[in-house]
Amino acid sequence: MASPAEPYTMQRYAAHFVGRVFDQLIEAVADLTGEELHALPAGAPNTIGFTAWHVFRSADNVVLFAFERERTVWMREGLHEAWGLPKVAQGTGMEPAEAAALRLPGAAALADYGRAVRDELVPRIEAMSDDYLRGISRVVPWGDVPRLEAIGQTVIVHGSQHLGEIAVVRRMLGRDAPLF
Amino acid sequence: MKTEATLSTSGMLARATGRALGETLAAIDGLSAEQLHAVVHPRANTLGWIAWHVFRTADLIGGRLSGEPELWARRGYAAAWGLPSESWADGNGSGQPTEVAQALRVPSAEALAEYGRELRAELTAAVGALDEAELARPIRGFGDRELPAGDAVHAFFVLHTIRHQGELNVTRTLLDLPAPGY
Numbered sequence A: 001m002a003s004p005a006e007p008y009t010m011q012r013y014a015a016h017f018v019g020r021v022f023d024q025l026i027e028a029v030a031d032l033t034g035e036e037l038h039a040l041p042a043g044a045p046n047t048i049g050f051t052a053w054h055v056f057r058s059a060d061n062v063v064l065f066a067f068e069r070e071r072t073v074w075m076r077e078g079l080h081e082a083w084g085l086p087k088v089a090q091g092t093g094m095e096p097a098e099a100a101a102l103r104l105p106g107a108a109a110l111a112d113y114g115r116a117v118r119d120e121l122v123p124r125i126e127a128m129s130d131d132y133l134r135g136i137s138r139v140v141p142w143g144d145v146p147r148l149e150a151i152g153q154t155v156i157v158h159g160s161q162h163l164g165e166i167a168v169v170r171r172m173l174g175r176d177a178p179l180f
Numbered sequence B: 001m002k003t004e005a006t007l008s009t010s011g012m013l014a015r016a017t018g019r020a021l022g023e024t025l026a027a028i029d030g031l032s033a034e035q036l037h038a039v040v041h042p043r044a045n046t047l048g049w050i051a052w053h054v055f056r057t058a059d060l061i062g063g064r065l066s067g068e069p070e071l072w073a074r075r076g077y078a079a080a081w082g083l084p085s086e087s088w089a090d091g092n093g094s095g096q097p098t099e100v101a102q103a104l105r106v107p108s109a110e111a112l113a114e115y116g117r118e119l120r121a122e123l124t125a126a127v128g129a130l131d132e133a134e135l136a137r138p139i140r141g142f143g144d145r146e147l148p149a150g151d152a153v154h155a156f157f158v159l160h161t162i163r164h165q166g167e168l169n170v171t172r173t174l175l176d177l178p179a180p181g182y
Helices: A010-030 A048-068 A079-083 A096-101 A107-127 A130-134 A147-172 B009-028 B047-066 B086-090 B098-102 B109-128 B132-136 B149-174
Strands: A136-139 A143-146 B138-140 B146-148
Touching (some): A010 A147, A048 A107, A048 A136, A130 A147, B009 B047, B009 B132, B132 B149, B138 B149
């Protein structure tokens, strides 16, 4: 959080809110049992596990691969092999049955992946120059967009919308919902 | 966000505020009273309460940003809508027991949208006019917490609204109403 004495830069703004969205998503999955992580109450859009995985993977793909063509945390840590999940796909457009069937090793492992992505992204964003943030990267499915817009949409807004979904599913499971 | 000019912090926050609150308005557009107040799950909030809470939260922070009375108070909505108790007149619904929140009745989707539309117009104009010093100026959030005005705008006009948009989307789906995909 920027203090009043510090300039209110886009880097500080973006890094702060990326970190905050990740913190809340991590907290929203970390206390779940494996059964809760994969539960799909009647009417729920997706399991909490799928939703959080999808958000973490999307952010990992955009900031590392789409921006820099670097290997994602997901691939670097070999999680696609360890968890038996797609190497590249991150859940967008996945058939509901396939999304519902996705199995993760547990809430602790998923939260650890979220922390690893957060710890990779936040310092990178803090160090991005204005010119870099104005620069264009190709991000599927939006096409060529300024990097700041990609961070805002893919990480902050996308993560926040899915956090709202997770809040509803947590309530349906009898759990407290995260405070917004 | 295609030009250097559009990277101004206040301009970006104003656009984000307008877009986020616009999504809330779209989520309640044309709803019947039954849909607005439907309880889809014993622990779920109604579409009407969620939208009201989103607008009230932004309005409360908007008042702290401008130093002016909130739109809710200026228009006398609490009395007009038969919500005179303190928690409805002054609060934003945070921390209300589920059964209290589920009992909220607003006159209609259009009445709620009228409040939201005017609020959205006021807030986007106010945010767009903030300069860098004003964005860094501390204002009171909730509780005793102070935070820079820019962070308050993003946290309570944008992110808070978007998070509840996820809740609105799920609730609309449970009511067999279309919800946007993302």
